């Protein structure tokens with residue numbers, strides 16, 4: 069009744085932004101991501117008859133509060149699926165630098181779903197595992213796969229058709245991602261709250277939704293043709309549209325800091341000099357810069373010299389779920 073799984077985080081090139089059902093996490097649009105090498109969570113789950121409640125150790129500390137309740141709520145789903153009333157010992161170790169603005173919830177819930185479902189004796193396909201993972205955190209359902217993955221929003225109200233599918237494996241294309249770490253990184257609005265406020269109040273939200281099918285079709289064509297310029301242009305434009313919805317919310321908000329803009333402008337400047345480089349930004353101030361290996365040294369050095377930038381973390385396409 070014990071299993072260990074490892075899952076990597078992912079970065080969305082077409083963003084998941086908006087829910088149609090918050091209780092079981094159903095999105096308002098499809099999204100598409102790249103799973104990242106080097107940033108992962110390793111989780112061990114052991115169901116044990118002698119336990120009277122769940123235990124959760126995160127990075128060698130006993131977890132409590134919201135972290136604990138999200139994990140037990142997720143284990144409840146696994147218990148219900150298996151029809152077993154057993155509590156579990158959960159131990160998670162994150163290799164995801166939160167300062168770089170990568171979401172540890174994506175790798176965290178993917179690893180928990182994989183280890184938990186295996187430990188309790190469920191034999192889930194990747195599709196079923198992705199659908200389960202979605203219930204913990206939406207973006208996590210894409211981390212089941214390496215490389216590029218698409219989360220199909222589905223149409224059903226019970227969420228049975230809402231899960232991620234693989235688009236291209238990690239070794240398909242060597243795309244690089246540099247996470248630019250900024251000195252001021254405190255996050256003010258969580259992605260969950262920001263999404264909700266945007267859906268409920270932003271007049272730009274409909275425009276965002278209307279643009280998704282074009283962006284998705286184009287980026288998939290770009291991936292298929294390994295056309296970096298096309299993939300980069302679409303990813304960057306999609307990111308700008310997502311962030312534009314927050315400016316129209318009531319009250320308005322933005323995840324950007326002053327240095328966020330400095331990095332964005334530097335990327336545009338490098339591009340005007342003929343270097344194929346693009347960016348994307350999630351629900352935080354850090355910028356993720358996309359480029360091909362041959363430009364890595366120059367781009368890294370250029371970004372490091374910017375004021376307000378404290379570190380650059382390099383990554384590339386990574387693997388899906390593995391069991392240890």
Ligand code: DP6
Pocket residue numbers: 079080082083084085093099171173204205206207208259260350351
């Ligand atoms: C901006 O997956 O963290 O990173 O489903 O409420 O847990 P919940 O939200 P979460 O939202 C991620 C939003 C995003 C875009 C993306 O990853 O697609």
